[in-house]
Amino acid sequence: MDIGTRSQCARPPAVGGRSAGERCIVCEQGDIALFLEIERVPILCGRLCRSLSAARRIPTARMRLAFCRGCGHVFNSEFDAGVLEYNSEYENALHYSAHFRDYENALVDELIRRYELRNRTVVEIGCGDGEFLETLCRRGGNRGFGFDPSHAPDGYGGRRDGNVVISREYYGSKHAALHADLICSRHTLEHIAEPRQFLTSIRQSTGRSGVAVFFEVPNALYTLRDGGIWDLIYEHCSYFTPTSLERVFSESGYVPLGVAEAYGGQFLTIHASMTEEACDGNNEMDVTELAARLIHSPQSITAR
Numbered sequence: 001m002d003i004g005t006r007s008q009c010a011r012p013p014a015v016g017g018r019s020a021g022e023r024c025i026v027c028e029q030g031d032i033a034l035f036l037e038i039e040r041v042p043i044l045c046g047r048l049c050r051s052l053s054a055a056r057r058i059p060t061a062r063m064r065l066a067f068c069r070g071c072g073h074v075f076n077s078e079f080d081a082g083v084l085e086y087n088s089e090y091e092n093a094l095h096y097s098a099h100f101r102d103y104e105n106a107l108v109d110e111l112i113r114r115y116e117l118r119n120r121t122v123v124e125i126g127c128g129d130g131e132f133l134e135t136l137c138r139r140g141g142n143r144g145f146g147f148d149p150s151h152a153p154d155g156y157g158g159r160r161d162g163n164v165v166i167s168r169e170y171y172g173s174k175h176a177a178l179h180a181d182l183i184c185s186r187h188t189l190e191h192i193a194e195p196r197q198f199l200t201s202i203r204q205s206t207g208r209s210g211v212a213v214f215f216e217v218p219n220a221l222y223t224l225r226d227g228g229i230w231d232l233i234y235e236h237c238s239y240f241t242p243t244s245l246e247r248v249f250s251e252s253g254y255v256p257l258g259v260a261e262a263y264g265g266q267f268l269t270i271h272a273s274m275t276e277e278a279c280d281g282n283n284e285m286d287v288t289e290l291a292a293r294l295i296h297s298p299q300s301i302t303a304r
């Protein structure tokens with residue numbers, strides 16, 4: 001990623017940042033403020049190219065970031081899912097980092113302990129190469145079913161425990177028979193143009209209560225507050241804050257059970273339920289001031 005080039009074409013939006021007629025993709029309210037436009041962003045920064053020239057031929061598109069004053073969500077209001085094609089050339093695995101593996105192993109232990117995941121069934125949506133799912137199943141003696149259209153069966157060196165099956169299908173109602181005890185998804189929701197419909201579809205496809213739910217996404221507060229600009233990529237149509245992450249789950253028929261920052265603040269995690277359990281509700285956060293600062297000084301992102 002050429003930060004310098006991107007900075008040169010990034011600019012604050014015109015006309016005071018107001019966005020007429022647009023609605024938030026999480027709460028569907030219309031109090032939207034634009035705060036950053038970048039004219040040319042590569043549409044697939046996670047695709048591995050075989051040459052420099054091939055990388056330079058990756059198409060670009062405009063990013064236009066909007067902030068919702070209703071729920072604190074940040075999103076690319078010009079995102080077009082139609083230009084993206086996730087296939088086996090898409091590579092975003094992080095587990096080659098020992099630091100990241102330590103984090104994942106601790107997360108696996110936490111999930112096994114919290115949900116008593118032993119001899120249970122785990123579904124992971126957007127499982128990538130299946131590394132996390134396989135670890136979760138190996139450590140807990142669980143059965144795993146992963147779903148990811150970009151999964152490359154040959155990219156895993158043939159190593160796969162017999163109790164993990166990965167499909168390139170999208171998770172749907174025909175998979176309700178799997179009777180998942182945990183449905184998890186990591187770094188996928190921010191890629192979905194219509195997150196409410198996506199979450200509602202998962203809930204309806206699962207078709208029963210009592211299923212534990214765990215999602216992990218990049219933390220927009222880290223991106224905007226701490227200058228984590230590497231997460232400003234075209235594939236990310238959503239940038240969740242703690243308030244908007246909780247809101248998208250509650251709007252989609254889930255009971256949020258807790259949102260937390262993880263991985264040094266770079267990630268947000270949410271535990272949720274498909275039952276009527278009470279929400280702990282301890283996720284109050286005022287992001288208005290932070291967003292206002294960004295709206296008036298978007299250079300605070302691009303100049304770092």
Ligand SMILES: [Zn+2]
Nearest residue numbers: 024027068071
């Ligand atoms: Zn909103």
